[in-house]
Amino acid sequence: MSELASVERPPPPARTWNRQRIVGTVLIGIWAALGLGLIAFLALSWNQELFERYAPNYLSGLIVTIQLVTISIALGALLSAPIAYARMSKNRLLAWPAYAYVYFFRGTPLLAQAFLIYYGLGSFRPQLEALGLWTFFREAWYCAILAFTLNTAAYQAEILRGAVESVPRGQWEGAASLGLHKLRTFREIILPQAMIVALRPYGNEIILMIKASAIVAIITVYDLMGETRRAYSRTFDFQTYLWAALIYLMIVEALRHAIEWIERRIIKHLKR
Amino acid sequence: MRITARMTLALSAAALALTVGAAQAQDKLRIGTEGAYPPFNNLTSDGKLEGFDVDIARALCEEMKAECEFVTQDWDGIIPALQANRFDAIVASMSITDERLQQVDFTNPYYVNSLVFVAPKDSELDPASIGSISIGVQEGTIAAIFAEKTYPDADLKAYPSQLEAWADLGNGRVDAVLADFGVQYDWINGADGACCEFKGEPVSSDDKIGIAIRKGDTELRDRLNTALDAIRENGKYAEINKKYFPFDIYGE
Numbered sequence: 001m002s003e004l005a006s007v008e009r010p011p012p013p014a015r016t017w018n019r020q021r022i023v024g025t026v027l028i029g030i031w032a033a034l035g036l037g038l039i040a041f042l043a044l045s046w047n048q049e050l051f052e053r054y055a056p057n058y059l060s061g062l063i064v065t066i067q068l069v070t071i072s073i074a075l076g077a078l079l080s081a082p083i084a085y086a087r088m089s090k091n092r093l094l095a096w097p098a099y100a101y102v103y104f105f106r107g108t109p110l111l112a113q114a115f116l117i118y119y120g121l122g123s124f125r126p127q128l129e130a131l132g133l134w135t136f137f138r139e140a141w142y143c144a145i146l147a148f149t150l151n152t153a154a155y156q157a158e159i160l161r162g163a164v165e166s167v168p169r170g171q172w173e174g175a176a177s178l179g180l181h182k183l184r185t186f187r188e189i190i191l192p193q194a195m196i197v198a199l200r201p202y203g204n205e206i207i208l209m210i211k212a213s214a215i216v217a218i219i220t221v222y223d224l225m226g227e228t229r230r231a232y233s234r235t236f237d238f239q240t241y242l243w244a245a246l247i248y249l250m251i252v253e254a255l256r257h258a259i260e261w262i263e264r265r266i267i268k269h270l271k272r
Numbered sequence: 273m274r275i276t277a278r279m280t281l282a283l284s285a286a287a288l289a290l291t292v293g294a295a296q297a298q299d300k301l302r303i304g305t306e307g308a309y310p311p312f313n314n315l316t317s318d319g320k321l322e323g324f325d326v327d328i329a330r331a332l333c334e335e336m337k338a339e340c341e342f343v344t345q346d347w348d349g350i351i352p353a354l355q356a357n358r359f360d361a362i363v364a365s366m367s368i369t370d371e372r373l374q375q376v377d378f379t380n381p382y383y384v385n386s387l388v389f390v391a392p393k394d395s396e397l398d399p400a401s402i403g404s405i406s407i408g409v410q411e412g413t414i415a416a417i418f419a420e421k422t423y424p425d426a427d428l429k430a431y432p433s434q435l436e437a438w439a440d441l442g443n444g445r446v447d448a449v450l451a452d453f454g455v456q457y458d459w460i461n462g463a464d465g466a467c468c469e470f471k472g473e474p475v476s477s478d479d480k481i482g483i484a485i486r487k488g489d490t491e492l493r494d495r496l497n498t499a500l501d502a503i504r505e506n507g508k509y510a511e512i513n514k515k516y517f518p519f520d521i522y523g524e
Contacts, residue, residue, distance in 0.1 A: 119439055122440065122443040122445065123439070123443060138445055140429075140445075218431075218432050218436075220430060220431060220440075222430075229412075230411060230412075230430065232348070233348050233411055233416075234371065235371070236351055236371070236375045
């Protein structure tokens with residue numbers, strides 16, 4: 001028995017400098033040098049005047065971007081639940097419209113959707129006024145929220161559906177055999193397991209939304225990208241775009257860590 | 273390891289191609305324009321470029337006996353595209369400003385522009401007292417910069433092109449549009465602009481429009497200036513002017 005306790009693992013294979021490893025290391029080195037060059041460029045071309053003039057604009061743009069993404073992700077999550085339910089329903093009257101909704105919003109560019117809602121519906125002002133909806137559609141901000149919410153709801157509905165369907169049928173059957181109500185089964189047994197599957201895709205969706213939000217400037221909402229373009233059109237200095245890229249990178253990086261933190265917490269019971 | 277190495281190789285090759293692609297031979301003249309600025313440069317429904325700028329550019333090319341090719345480019349990227357050698361000259365109603373002169377050189381002006389407000393006919397807009405109304409402008413134009421400086425209380429809305437600013441004036445999202453005299457004149461005399469009219473006198477004038485070329489491209493600048501003088505002399509300019517505007521746009 002004692003020999004079992006002192007099991008020796010085989011030594012790891014020696015890492016030799018073969019051709020692929022050399023090529024890979026050199027190329028990674030080139031990329032690292034490019035990255036460092038970029039940072040050095042930003043440091044060397046630091047322009048105090050430019051910073052003082054445009055930093056407040058970037059900050060207000062950043063706030064707009066964060067508000068836009070937060071509000072539309074939250075509203076989209078609310079909207080995605082009934083859509084996912086309808087999509088999984090056996091009733092065709094429910095399933096088909098939900099399918100069509102998801103099909104349309106995932107199949108067309110967000111840019112086109114925002115454009116149609118803002119400029120397209122804008123040309124139906126008399127009809128919208130008659131319905132009392134013009135005060136809503138007059139504002140670019142509401143149009144942007146609407147377009148982004150409708151778009152992300154389609155993606156989130158698919159994430160939710162996929163996650164719920166990934167939970168084995170046996171879980172439903174086991175709960176039913178214990179006499180649990182379907183709603184309670186869903187809330188307390190299915191959903192917690194589905195959320196583990198859904199967390200990463202949700203994180204991806206938020207990251208995609210942050211980057212997609214850069215298009216709202218075309219409907220006159222000044223988000224981070226809009227402010228960047230404005231600064232660029234005044235200075236013709238392309239470091240304005242580099243700064244924007246760095247800010248987006250930092251948001252995404254922060255978000256990635258937040259999601260990993262949540263994941264570590266909710267899969268605690270699965271780790272040995 | 274193998275896949276990583278290959279991916280990195282492909283990405284590096286792509287990065288290299290981007291930097292090498294910029295150098296190209298230049299046997300004919302490439303003219304950059306926006307193509308969304310009627311009646312100066314716009315695309316017809318079948319995708320052809322037309323307008324005052326386009327006709328002037330064609331007349332200049334004919335005068336210089338050069339073969340010209342037009343390239344359309346969004347307004348906010350038009351100066352970088354010139355610098356990146358995507359084309360050799362910008363003929364797109366570009367005002368000669370100090371900020372732009374730091375980036376590009378300009379020929380002599382080929383017309384003179386002023387900024388004017390357009391608003392619905394029933395509006396009582398007075399350019400002398402703008403206050404806190406909402407004004408539509410095209411981003412990156414001198415109208416945008418002028419309005420930002422001159423009307424700090426106004427709600428400025430900046431659009432990617434002039435056409436969208438007018439669309440929002442038509443449906444009432446903005447109270448007025450501030451833009452170049454020539455484009456506004458053309459719009460209020462067209463079907464879409466029937467709702468609206470000029471409000472007051474131009475708020476800024478003597479804004480000179482030139483052809484932008486890369487910094488240091490003096491040979492092309494001299495050729496263009498000579499050709500410009502020639503079409504002024506031989507009546508070609510006057511002919512094009514008359515085709516688009518009943519008034520003299522050159523402004524001596």
